Amino acid sequence: MPDCSQCQGTGRETYDEDGRTVTDACYHCGNTGKVDDDTAFNDRLMSVADTLAYHQEVEHRRWVNSDSDGDGYDLGGYENGLMPHDYFRCNVWDRIPEIGEKLRAMTLQEQELLIAWNELPYEPMPPQTAPIHEPLRAVIEDDNIPF
Numbered sequence: 001m002p003d004c005s006q007c008q009g010t011g012r013e014t015y016d017e018d019g020r021t022v023t024d025a026c027y028h029c030g031n032t033g034k035v036d037d038d039t040a041f042n043d044r045l046m047s048v049a050d051t052l053a054y055h056q057e058v059e060h061r062r063w064v065n066s067d068s069d070g071d072g073y074d075l076g077g078y079e080n081g082l083m084p085h086d087y088f089r090c091n092v093w094d095r096i097p098e099i100g101e102k103l104r105a106m107t108l109q110e111q112e113l114l115i116a117w118n119e120l121p122y123e124p125m126p127p128q129t130a131p132i133h134e135p136l137r138a139v140i141e142d143d144n145i146p147f
């Protein structure tokens, strides 16, 4: 049987509770570390929903913040007593059920394609704020050529 995605096959879950690290039995697989094929497939499909929800919310945040007359995305969180990071995560979670419904309505072939896409090895882009050293240095070196 496939490993449980929740606990990576360990049967135990470690999470943060009020700043303490708590280790508990994994409810998802009933402490066995294994799930049946249907559950494993559904978990992988819901991981696709998670990815899509994340990207939708990133787009939404960009759209809200692009309105120079608006209050900005983070204010919506402060109004609800949430830090920007938690506000973003809650909004992603809110999107997942609806996306999950759409994914479940798809054909098995479409679902398998999306799962394969979602599980491709991912190389994160460097942060856009990273200083760009190489072109600058090249310009300086050009000026130092003694002829």
Ligand SMILES: [Zn+2]
Residues within 6 Å of the ligand: 004, 005, 006, 007, 008, 009, 010, 011, 012, 026, 027, 028, 029, 030, 031, 032, 033, 034
């Ligand atoms: Zn588990």
